[in-house]
Amino acid sequence: MRRFVALVFLLTFSCGGPPQRDALHGREFDPLSLGDELTPGELSRLLEEAKRGERGAPTEPAPEDTTGGERLREVLGWQVQIFATTDYERASAVREEAKTLFGVPVYLRFEPPYYKVRVGECRTRAEAEALRKQAIRLGYTSAFPVRTRIEVPTEGP
Numbered sequence: 001m002r003r004f005v006a007l008v009f010l011l012t013f014s015c016g017g018p019p020q021r022d023a024l025h026g027r028e029f030d031p032l033s034l035g036d037e038l039t040p041g042e043l044s045r046l047l048e049e050a051k052r053g054e055r056g057a058p059t060e061p062a063p064e065d066t067t068g069g070e071r072l073r074e075v076l077g078w079q080v081q082i083f084a085t086t087d088y089e090r091a092s093a094v095r096e097e098a099k100t101l102f103g104v105p106v107y108l109r110f111e112p113p114y115y116k117v118r119v120g121e122c123r124t125r126a127e128a129e130a131l132r133k134q135a136i137r138l139g140y141t142s143a144f145p146v147r148t149r150i151e152v153p154t155e156g157p
Contacts, residue, residue, distance in 0.1 A: 070154075071154040072153060072154065073153075073154045074149045074151055074152075075123070075149065075151075075152055076148075076149060077121060077124075077149070077152070078120070078122040078123070078124070078125060078150070079107065079119060079120050079128070079146050080119050080128055080132045080143050080145055081118045081144055081146045082098060082117050082135050082140040082142075082143045083116070084115065085114065085115055086113050086115070091117055094117045095117050098117060098119055098140075101138050102134070104120040104121065104131065105121055106119050107119070119131065119135065121150040121151065121152070122150070123152070129145060132145055
């Protein structure tokens, strides 16, 4: 019985402690006072750009202009993913290796937490399947087609 009374006493008086006082009692908190330089509008814009992959972690170098002044537009198409890893250095090495093996553009894209190496800019699934078979012959046995946005020349002047 003594142990029970001692246990109740300890639990009652040891868990409570003094009441917590609000340090900001009587004052309102202004998040702009933290010194952040981003306004809510700028933050929203940056988040949208990150979703579209326009900014953020290193993905790939800026493409060289090999179009001779030809204008490009983005359309829904296909690429073949040949490799994915969380290690940027390994993904970069695979991209460089793929550049020497494939006769098509090779891309390194970061989609958290993975760096993905993709090849080609195929307009149809059939073209992507042919490229996938080539990738498998070259040793990329886990290659698969991915529906994504690709750049194609604009039609007309």
